Amino acid sequence: MQDILKYNLLFDALERGFALFSQSSCGQEASAGFIDQPVRTCVTIPSKGFFGCMPVYIEAEDLLVSKLVTAFPKNKDIPSHNAIVAVFDASCGVPRALLDGDIITTRRTAAASAVATKHLVNGEPKVLAILGCGVQGTSHYDALTAMFQLEKSGSARSNVRVDDG
């Protein structure tokens, strides 16, 4: 997954996916087929974290896919987020693949931020500052520096601990 899921490929795929999802969601007919993606369903594990299920039907690929993801923010020495992605054939319902979802979560999230920034930013961004050097802090640095020609970029661990209750 590390070798396959390059940011430049992800940027293009996400832009196409977001456009199709938006068209499908407002009932527009898209020649590239529709996407049916309900909001993630979550089960809460009290004071520990959550377990989320993220299904989608992608007509153009004839695929049914679901990510299953856990977020246990208090994990120490093991990742706080863990995921698998199950892929089924939408023509017959047969399972086709079970993928490690960790790199997919790490990079897709950051690539989505980079694509959103490209469309929302006013002008060409020059400076990037990231607070926090966890998995997403690091992947956002990689994705945003891959997307933009920045003059200054950096990330830092926060000395301020937010009280998470």
Ligand SMILES: NC(=O)C1=CN([C@@H]2O[C@H](COP(=O)(O)OP(=O)(O)OC[C@H]3O[C@@H](n4cnc5c(N)ncnc54)[C@H](OP(=O)(O)O)[C@@H]3O)[C@@H](O)[C@H]2O)C=CC1
């Ligand atoms: N929308 C999406 O698709 C996704 C969203 N996420 C969300 O992004 C966030 C980051 O995830 P990820 O990077 O994987 O998690 P990590 O556990 O790898 O990193 C957590 C980050 O938060 C900081 N942090 C944790 N607790 C505190 C605190 N009490 N006060 C201040 N900083 C704190 C850590 O700082 P330090 O290193 O100094 O401890 C670290 O930078 C989470 O909220 C996660 O749920 C994640 C994946 C996908």
Ligand SMILES: O=C(O)C1=NCCCC1
């Ligand atoms: O959308 C995702 O993927 C995730 N969102 C919140 C944290 C878990 C993964």
